Amino acid sequence: MVTEMNVDKESLLNLLEEIEDPEIPVLNIVEMGIVRGIDFVDEKIVVKITPTYSGCPAMKTIENQILDILFDQGFPNSHVKTVYTPAWTTDWLSDETKSKLRDYGIAPPKGKSEDDFLQEVITKPVQCPFCESKDTILKSEFGSTACKALHYCNNCSQPFEYFKCI
Amino acid sequence: MTTNTEENTRKNIIEFLIRFGDDRLILGHRLSEWCGHAPILEEDIALANIALDCIGQASSLLKLAVEIEGENRSEDDLAYLRNEREFKNIQLVEQPNEDFAYTIVRQFFYDTFAVLYLEKLQNSSLEDLAGIAAKSLKESKYHFRHSKEWMLRLGDGTEFSNQKVQSAVNDLWQFTDELFYEDEINTQLIEAGIIFPADEIKTEWIKIINEIFSRAKILLPRDGGMIYGGRNGIHSEYLGHLLAEMQIVARSYPNAKW
Known part of the structure; x- marks a missing residue:
């Protein structure tokens, strides 16, 4: 069971910082601003991400990497949700x-x-x-x-x- | 009564998203046909990039449509499993690439509209649509600058390049008024604050077209007949051929994953 009580958002964000941007491997997806937040819904982790560009082909890879890393940490039923507001900006x-x-x-x-x-x-x-x-x-x-x-x-x-x- | 109106609005939103999404999907596919064929490497990359943006925007819009529809369809089902008459894009975007000038003129007409309309649409009361519009707007501004620069370079270039642009303008002009086509679906959504009247941007669109044409030494065609129909599934002969190519893999190997 995943709730705000037993999992700390900060440590989850630190975990997501291990994921490199597939196109610019010198940056991680958190500092790129792709990760927009973490929610707990129905006892599951929901990671909100936003695309840099609408057609960015790296989004699917990023989504899978997030799910993989959470799975490895013992959160098998996590979700990734794509959000558009506010639009990503440099x-x-x-x-x-x-x-x-x-x-x-x-x-x-x-x-x-x-x-x-x-x-x-x-x-x-x-x-x-x-x-x-x-x-x-x-x-x-x-x-x-x-x-x-x-x-x-x-x-x-x-x-x-x-x-x-x- | 309220439920009827709500249901009506829901259906109209889905239809609007499909129309708007189809414009980008078909234009994106057309542009992708340049990949490996553009006149110079930078343009090959630019057109492929713009194609990718268009297809990405289409994917967001069609995904939102199927989510609202709630009938377990995916955006891929809409893209790959609908027939010609079910596509609601305007006829401008399905016109063939012909030559580079032709592609640029088609894109210029479209980009100018897209930027102006998305500026309005980012204030939609439908939050998801507003978000997609704000996102797309940033991309469309780059597209606009690209097609505008080429209009100037080709139009005010050599006699030959000017002639190519002028001939494309003469051919494609008849498809431009469909950009502003509206029917009862629009009217209802405008009342609901979800979309905005295209009329509001028409003056600005014509102003920009006139300004760039004058700098590019291109003449505005005399008023002639305009062609409509795309919004209701009536298309030119070119769409069917485009769909055959776009859909063949998905239709030949149903449910294939890659």
């Missing part, structure tokens, strides 16, 4: 998370998610995660995964990915 990434991204070779999102869709393509230069130059250009707003854009560094001639601000 604003949830902490400075520490952003520096992990940079160390991994992905330029972290710059500033806050913007709202004006009529504005022209990103004009602020994105800093190269390798040589820190700001002499970079946007190649395409769509990269190897939905959450990243393709950039190129004119200084170190290195193509790199930028984590899009949404």
Whole structure:
């Protein structure tokens, strides 16, 4: 029987921090903001998750990993519920998370998610995660995964990915 | 009486979700046909990404529809086991890719509508729908910027690229008014505060189209006949062929898991 009395949400969250994001293995699903909370319903654990992008193909893998890790800890009948409100935003990434991204070779999102869709393509230069130059250009707003854009560094001639601000 | 209204609203919500979900499912499938065929690598990746967003949005909307319906169907059942006449997407999204310019024009008409409409829909009184809309809006803004940039680049590019865009605009214009199609299903849901009148965004849609056309040196076609029917299951010849390809694996191997 699982209730708030005998299982502590904090320790469950610590457990979920062991799950890496399948696309960005340097981050875990809690710091990515994918895990939105833990509830206890009908004596079962319900983990709420939200997709970074609607079509993110990693969601199913993440769901299975959550169920597996809870199963291994003795919670066989857990559930994963997908929630959409509030919509995932890069604003949830902490400075520490952003520096992990940079160390991994992905330029972290710059500033806050913007709202004006009529504005022209990103004009602020994105800093190269390798040589820190700001002499970079946007190649395409769509990269190897939905959450990243393709950039190129004119200084170190290195193509790199930028984590899009949404 | 109240129960009748509630039941009516429930049915109308399901129908709206299917219409809205089908738009994204069919457009997403169309875009996925570019995978491995786009003119440059970056575009191959971009179109596949946009396709993925569309299919993801469709999946959320159709899933919500079957949850409300409560008849033990899944979103996959809706996508793979319905026939042509049961699809409620507008005819614009089922039009074939033809060439890159054609695909971009189709996408530009659609993205402009999607962004404007989702901005309204994120205030829906149906919480799950509002959430999906807010999520989709963030993605659609990127799609809009992408198709808009290409409209400008191709339209204001070479004589040849301009001609390609103009010809696609002339062909596809007749499908654009269906974006704003409304019937008693919409009327009832508008009264219930669940959706919003498409009319409210039509002026803004035309304004953006005009502005981009003028910068892209593209002429707005003269008013001609408009084609409707998709919302009630009437489609162009292209949808059947698309479904044959999209559904063949699921229909050939029922209940297969992979």
